[in-house]
Amino acid sequence: MILDERNKMARRAAEEIADGMVVNLGIGIPSLVPNHLPSSMNVMFQAENGILGMGASPLSGKEDENLCNAGGYPVTIVPGASYFDSTTAFGMIRRGRVDVSILGSLQVSRQGDLANWIIPGKKIPGMGGAMELASKAKKLVVLMKHTDKAGKSKIVKECTLPLTSKGCVDLIITDLAVFQVVNKELFLIEHYSSTTVELIREKTDCNFLIGNNLKTIAY
Amino acid sequence: MIEQSNPFQKISSLEQALKHLKDGLTIMFGGFGGVGSPPGLIDGMITNNLKNLTLIGNDTGFPHIGIGKVVSQGRAKKVIASHIGSNPVAGKLMNEGLLEVEFSPQGTLVERIRAGGMGLGAILTDIGIDNEMVAYGKKQMQLNGKDYLVEPALTADVSIIYAKKADPYGNLVYDKSARNTNPLVAMAGRFTIAEVEEIVPLGSLNPEEIITPGVFVDMVIPSNGVNWKWVWE
Numbered sequence: 001m002i003l004d005e006r007n008k009m010a011r012r013a014a015e016e017i018a019d020g021m022v023v024n025l026g027i028g029i030p031s032l033v034p035n036h037l038p039s040s041m042n043v044m045f046q047a048e049n050g051i052l053g054m055g056a057s058p059l060s061g062k063e064d065e066n067l068c069n070a071g072g073y074p075v076t077i078v079p080g081a082s083y084f085d086s087t088t089a090f091g092m093i094r095r096g097r098v099d100v101s102i103l104g105s106l107q108v109s110r111q112g113d114l115a116n117w118i119i120p121g122k123k124i125p126g127m128g129g130a131m132e133l134a135s136k137a138k139k140l141v142v143l144m145k146h147t148d149k150a151g152k153s154k155i156v157k158e159c160t161l162p163l164t165s166k167g168c169v170d171l172i173i174t175d176l177a178v179f180q181v182v183n184k185e186l187f188l189i190e191h192y193s194s195t196t197v198e199l200i201r202e203k204t205d206c207n208f209l210i211g212n213n214l215k216t217i218a219y
Numbered sequence: 220m221i222e223q224s225n226p227f228q229k230i231s232s233l234e235q236a237l238k239h240l241k242d243g244l245t246i247m248f249g250g251f252g253g254v255g256s257p258p259g260l261i262d263g264m265i266t267n268n269l270k271n272l273t274l275i276g277n278d279t280g281f282p283h284i285g286i287g288k289v290v291s292q293g294r295a296k297k298v299i300a301s302h303i304g305s306n307p308v309a310g311k312l313m314n315e316g317l318l319e320v321e322f323s324p325q326g327t328l329v330e331r332i333r334a335g336g337m338g339l340g341a342i343l344t345d346i347g348i349d350n351e352m353v354a355y356g357k358k359q360m361q362l363n364g365k366d367y368l369v370e371p372a373l374t375a376d377v378s379i380i381y382a383k384k385a386d387p388y389g390n391l392v393y394d395k396s397a398r399n400t401n402p403l404v405a406m407a408g409r410f411t412i413a414e415v416e417e418i419v420p421l422g423s424l425n426p427e428e429i430i431t432p433g434v435f436v437d438m439v440i441p442s443n444g445v446n447w448k449w450v451w452e
């Protein structure tokens with residue numbers, strides 16, 4: 001199967017999920033992640049609007065308007081699922097019961113600062129639940145394009161946009177490469193076969209170190 | 220319609236309910252992206268031409284969905300919410316200075332609502348403490364060696380919510396993810412109106428499964444259901 005860019009990123013993010021985990025997915029590319037998990041895997045997907053144990057999208061015509069994810073789109077549930085109010089949903093998050101949160105971002109700094117909620121003067125959507133997820137999930141994975149529409153690097157020395165949360169990002173997966181943030185240092189650990197370290201350096205607006213075991217992603 | 224016994228005088232009509240929703244009030248609403256928002260009460264607010272409202276709830280819906288209908292007609296002067304991104308009209312009104320928006324992180328917002336409903340004054344949280352926009356102007360305090368923001372509780376003149384079933388005492392059960400903020404909003408209103416899909420006889424709801432005890436609900440009205448088109452339709 002030939003994967004498009006978005007699905008390549010989603011597939012790589014799926015590798016961060018292990019059997020038995022509780023996972024929260026943001027809207028956009030993160031919502032493609034479940035398609036890349038083996039069906040034998042037991043994962044409880046959490047939605048901050050009050051579902052633990054989301055399943056696949058319903059078939060057309062089988063949608064239930066009162067069973068939707070946080071983005072407002074219909075979902076189904078798996079055996080063992082539960083419904084709860086919004087305070088319980090965020091209690092799970094703040095208490096560290098969410099193993100992995102996978103979300104999109106506008107910018108990430110080399111220290112792992114996340115800026116994904118506001119473009120002053122332009123777009124002020126509000127933070128929704130991003131601050132809780134960013135600062136309290138056990139592992140925070142960011143899925144985003146390496147550069148913005150103007151071709152500017154979204155990985156930066158210091159975020160110029162207002163922060164969602166400081167030093168919270170553990171892993172950055174872009175359409176070019178995978179970076180890990182360890183002790184406020186950025187490491188390139190993998191890249192797709194379609195690119196090179198030189199090209200990544202050129203497209204990245206800050207310094208980074210090369211991980212000990214730099215891998216090329218096969219798909 | 221089967222004549223419903225009404226021993227607590229809580230079962231009423233949309234028309235009666237709308238007498239409690241007036242210009243300038245602080246109104247708290249249940250729902251998340253319009254899912255679980257009371258469609259009849261929202262339409263009634265528009266029909267009655269309400270103005271200068273302060274609205275408190277998770278988000279501002281979509282321009283044609285949920286509380287978004289009220290917001291996009293410029294009927295609110297202020298909104299306290301976690302997200303307005305799915306309603307571009309709300310963003311436009313805010314940028315034009317016609318709508319004041321107080322953003323609260325989602326988990327913090329709902330705890331503030333719960334605190335109000337539970338008779339507490341505030342909550343302590345570390346969410347947003349390192350964020351200048353969230354922490355701006357808020358009291359901070361140290362407790363057991365940790366730093367916290369003091370986030371004040373929220374209450375409202377009237378709360379409007381949506382539930383699946385109510386009995387004549389106002390005991391409520393919800394439907395799947397349409398529960399979301401409704402049980403919290405239910406508790407935080409000085410007068411709470413529940414618009415419900417079905418009114419069932421007293422004693423027919425299992426007490427173990429009631430989510431909102433009727434003591435928090437002042438009025439129950441029947442709903443005709445959602446009349447907007449969802450984004451996924």
